[in-house]
Amino acid sequence: MTVPANLVSSHRPAGASDSAAPAAVAVDLGSSTVGVWASHRGTINAPCGDAFTASRPLLRRGRIVDPAGCVTLLSQLIRRYSEPVPAGGVVAACRPVLAGDRDQAVMRVVLEEVFAPTRLVFIDTVRAAAIGSGAAAGSLLVADIGTQLTEVALLEHGRVIAARRAELGTRDLTRGANLDLICGIVAQHLDELRGAATAAEIGPAIARGVLLVGDGAVHPGLCTTLSAVLRLPVHRAASPRTAAVNGAGLAAMSLLRHPASSWSRPDSNGGPS
Secondary structure, eight states: OOOOHHHHHOSSOSSOBOOSSOOEEEEEEOSSEEEEEETTTEEEEEEOHHHHOSSSOSEETTEESOHHHHHHHHHHHHTTSSSOOBSSOEEEEEEOTTOOHHHHHHHHHHHHHHHOOSEEEEEEHHHHHHHHTTOOSSEEEEEEEOSSOEEEEEEETTEEEEEEEESOOGGGGGTTOOHHHHHHHHHHHHHHHHHHSOHHHHHHHHHHOEEEESGGGGSTTHHHHHHHHHTSOEEEOSSTTTHHHHHHHHHHHHHHHOTTOSTTSBOTTSSBO
16 A cells, blocks of 8 residues: 555645644544544544445555545544634544554554644554543553454553454444454453463453443443453443544643653553553
């Protein structure tokens, strides 16, 4: 996949406007829905991926496959705000856990084209969801079951200690997969996390149960089935589909107010926070 030259060479952001007051912005580019949160403007979203067009999805399995289309969609989306989003703000972008450098680079080009930020940081979706759910304190297990990806992570005070990811989600339930398969993947990931973390790290998280976010949290029967498979309490986030973008928004606000904040320090799983 190549990044179109016009995305790199453009001199003016496609969607941001000129303004003296910088904004905090959060972006969650999901495989079926893109969400944007902007300070003093709220959250807006639009379908993408397979839900955007059956013939040419913008994202597939958490990866941007049509950068120009993403620029167009994001630019159109932020124009729905009654107050324009100014260039030069701070953008916190959700990324799938264990995202590769290439995937992150493509996302960076898209976001810089649309928002022209003075600072752009990436935050793992599982971490953002924990923050947005108000559950980041202490040890926590998060299962983010999206439409095309399943991510499971162990967090310690909001920082990713270990994580696993599978290219399987609720959309696959219409294509031959079943709840037992998805929940079995989560159980396998959890077993692997038990081996990757110390007892002191994962013990309190196991006792606390699993925070469930993403599309799977609203799918009938999935939460109950997952709890039975894991033999653990599974807690559905209050706003499972917007928890990540809301958490990223809190991170962006923190960076805007305190530029020396430590959001850019690397997590234990190898990626910047």
